[in-house]
Amino acid sequence: MIRLVIVDDHPVVRDGLRGMLSAAPDFEVVGEAASGDEAVAVVTAMSPDVVLMDLRMPGSDGLSAIERLRPHPCRVLVLTTYDTDRDVLPAIKAGATGYLLKDTPRDELQRAIRAAHAGEAVLSPAVATRLLGQVREPALEPLSTRELDVLALVAKGSTNRAVAAALFISEATVKTHLLHVYAKLGVSDRAAAVAVAYERGLLKGSGR
Numbered sequence: 001m002i003r004l005v006i007v008d009d010h011p012v013v014r015d016g017l018r019g020m021l022s023a024a025p026d027f028e029v030v031g032e033a034a035s036g037d038e039a040v041a042v043v044t045a046m047s048p049d050v051v052l053m054d055l056r057m058p059g060s061d062g063l064s065a066i067e068r069l070r071p072h073p074c075r076v077l078v079l080t081t082y083d084t085d086r087d088v089l090p091a092i093k094a095g096a097t098g099y100l101l102k103d104t105p106r107d108e109l110q111r112a113i114r115a116a117h118a119g120e121a122v123l124s125p126a127v128a129t130r131l132l133g134q135v136r137e138p139a140l141e142p143l144s145t146r147e148l149d150v151l152a153l154v155a156k157g158s159t160n161r162a163v164a165a166a167l168f169i170s171e172a173t174v175k176t177h178l179l180h181v182y183a184k185l186g187v188s189d190r191a192a193a194v195a196v197a198y199e200r201g202l203l204k205g206s207g208r
Contacts, residue, residue, distance in 0.1 A: 002027050002117050007035075030046045160174045
């Protein structure tokens with residue numbers, strides 16, 4: 001039997017997963033948690049083989065839980081809605097054995113759990129493609145905190161003058177920050193910078 005713990009802040013998701021997985025003859029759901037802190041406590045108490053971990057939860061998130069669970073022998077399989085760079089790469093680096101999206105079909109999820117239990121890396125096609133892109137393309141220099149501040153205001157429609165006033169800097173400094181943003185994101189104008197930033201998860205919201 002493969003002992004499982006399900007971590008998700010939505011009860012309906014946990015119930016659905018429990019029902020789906022309990023039907024398999026080689027799975028046993030031994031615990032559930034709604035936050036990263038609860039996940040660590042449940043894993044410590046129940047010693048599961050595989051943990052299905054959501055990432056974005058109120059309070060302590062899944063990423064922090066993955067890092068804290070590294071000393072435990074269990075495998076952590078991320079099961080989430082998000083596949084942006086800011087979600088995928090940190091989770092894999094933190095120690096996740098695999099990364100799947102919540103639209104993964106039941107049979108594929110069950111196979112992935114068995115593979116993770118065997119120590120195999122498991123990635124959804126979309127995530128695998130994203131990781132390959134990171135390997136094939138040179139890593140882009142990250143935006144500084146100030147550059148992100150400027151870009152967030154630009155995304156809201158602020159002019160250079162308004163951005164300067166909001167951040168207590170000169171318009172010339174705003175323009176310099178924007179030039180750095182364009183270079184780092186590989187774009188040539190404000191609209192493209194905002195679009196790419198949303199696409200890469202650098203700005204909160206849908207961008208639409």
